[in-house]
Amino acid sequence: MIAIPALEASVLVLNKLFMAVQVISVKRAFILLVKDAAEVVSMEDGQYASYDFTSWREVSEYRSRYFRQDDDDWVRTVSCEIQVPRVIRLTDFDKVPQQAIKFNRRNLFARDHNMCQYCGKKFPTQELSLDHVIPRSQGGVNSWENVVCACVTCNVKKGGRTPKQAHMHLTRKPEKPKRSPLLHLKMSNRKYESWRTFLDNAYWSVELK
Numbered sequence: 001m002i003a004i005p006a007l008e009a010s011v012l013v014l015n016k017l018f019m020a021v022q023v024i025s026v027k028r029a030f031i032l033l034v035k036d037a038a039e040v041v042s043m044e045d046g047q048y049a050s051y052d053f054t055s056w057r058e059v060s061e062y063r064s065r066y067f068r069q070d071d072d073d074w075v076r077t078v079s080c081e082i083q084v085p086r087v088i089r090l091t092d093f094d095k096v097p098q099q100a101i102k103f104n105r106r107n108l109f110a111r112d113h114n115m116c117q118y119c120g121k122k123f124p125t126q127e128l129s130l131d132h133v134i135p136r137s138q139g140g141v142n143s144w145e146n147v148v149c150a151c152v153t154c155n156v157k158k159g160g161r162t163p164k165q166a167h168m169h170l171t172r173k174p175e176k177p178k179r180s181p182l183l184h185l186k187m188s189n190r191k192y193e194s195w196r197t198f199l200d201n202a203y204w205s206v207e208l209k
Contacts, residue, residue, distance in 0.1 A: 006084050010186060012040065012195045014089040020198045021093070023183065026084050030075070033088065042086040043194050050089065053062040058081050071191040086194045101180055103142070105130065109149060110181030117148035118158065120171045127151065133174065135160045144176035 011029035015020040018041075019160035032171040033053040040051040043061075051059060064074070073084035108130060115122045117131075131150035134140030135208060137160050148170065150158070158166045177184075184191050187199070 005177075008055055009073045009084050010192070010193075011085060012087045012198065013038070014087060014198060015093045015095065016090060018089065018198065019112070021090075021095075024196070028046070029085060029088050032090070033194075035083075036208055037092070038088040038090050041087040041089050042085065048197075056085065058059075061082075077148065086192060087198065101177060103144060107177075107181045108144075108147060110185055111177050112149040115149060115171070116151040116155040117152050117171050117174070118150055118163075118168050121151065123151050129155050131155050131158060133170065145174050148174050 006026055009026050010023050011026060012020055013024055013029075015021050029038070031038065031054070036052065040053075040055075040056045042049050042051065042093060057080070060074075061080050063072075063083055064081045064207050074081045075084060109125055109128065112127060113122065114128060116128065128149050130147050131154075132140040132142075133146050133148060154168070156166055163170055183199070187195060
């Protein structure tokens, strides 16, 4: 059985050429490993080592006894514990998907850090709405540059007006992010530090699944 923290973890997927292509769930990662469709890539003494599922299980047993870290996640089985890998590499996939950053609510909230772009206060997602800077009634469109997070109070105050018409000011100019906002949030977690080597600017458009 997998513990709750392990279920919430994510795994970075590399193609055969060690280029980042996707972020997947722990369950999906282990399915790929068991099917020998992928191998674990692990940082050890400043270098990366590769393991198939069998050897990774053996390494995990040793680490479980002598080198457990607070940031590690573990899958508990009947006979042992297997460490959740942070990075896996597909052994027969060498393509790099050309993915654009999706324009959706989840990425907008992540881009604006759940902060109202008018009053500057941070709110839970359920207490935020999305506001068209230039209202659709005045020709505003659905775009990264025209949609921002807003709390209910500020959204009601602004109404169907532009910020200038409502005598309100944006905390910052809305722009299309160069990197996946959700992936950027993941990278702020210390447990995913090993991803940085593979996530240069060319591959920051990788989407979370």
